[in-house]
Amino acid sequence: MAKARENKKPIKREFSAGGAVFRRRVPRASRVALVPRVAEIEWLLINPAGTNRWQLPKGHIEKGEKGEDAAVREVFEETGAKVKVLGKVDKIQYFYVLEGERIFKNVTFFLMESKDGISKVDKAWAHEINKFVGADAGLNKFVSDEIDKVCWLSTKAALGKLTFEGERKILEKASKML
Numbered sequence: 001m002a003k004a005r006e007n008k009k010p011i012k013r014e015f016s017a018g019g020a021v022f023r024r025r026v027p028r029a030s031r032v033a034l035v036p037r038v039a040e041i042e043w044l045l046i047n048p049a050g051t052n053r054w055q056l057p058k059g060h061i062e063k064g065e066k067g068e069d070a071a072v073r074e075v076f077e078e079t080g081a082k083v084k085v086l087g088k089v090d091k092i093q094y095f096y097v098l099e100g101e102r103i104f105k106n107v108t109f110f111l112m113e114s115k116d117g118i119s120k121v122d123k124a125w126a127h128e129i130n131k132f133v134g135a136d137a138g139l140n141k142f143v144s145d146e147i148d149k150v151c152w153l154s155t156k157a158a159l160g161k162l163t164f165e166g167e168r169k170i171l172e173k174a175s176k177m178l
Contacts, residue, residue: 017070017071019071045151091106
């Protein structure tokens with residue numbers, strides 16, 4: 001009976017935006033002058049606080065904000081990465097239940113390139129966090145209420161690590177755009 005009542009509650013709609021963020025990294029073996037430099041593509045993933053999930057950075061679109069601007073803001077807030085938007089990848093839609101409320105979520109993802117080639121977390125950003133919270137942010141531990149860790153992975157590794165099928169499809173499409 002409780003399940004039947006839950007299904008009669010109105011469905012809340014959420015609109016979010018996020019990024020399939022990549023960087024071009026020159027492998028150490030290619031840094032020798034005589035060896036041609038071939039950059040590898042790596043993708044930025046986040047591990048939300050208190051979960052075992054790995055996903056693409058994303059968040060709510062604020063009132064009056066464009067999706068692209070929200071995606072850039074959310075990527076920076078969650079990872080410290082400064083990015084350049086290269087285009088829209090696609091959107092995913094799904095239902096979930098939070099505290100008994102049914103939610104239909106629309107997430108638009110954009111292809112983004114890291115502007116500054118941050119390692120695991122922008123070192124300057126981590127330093128600012130350290131000053132603010134008096135903690136050791138480290139380079140793979142992001143001090144945030146929302147995010148436990150961020151990492152850069154090859155396309156194959158990122159596809160294997162992403163928790164949600166919809167985000168794997170986004171990453172596949174994004175990698176084909178390069």
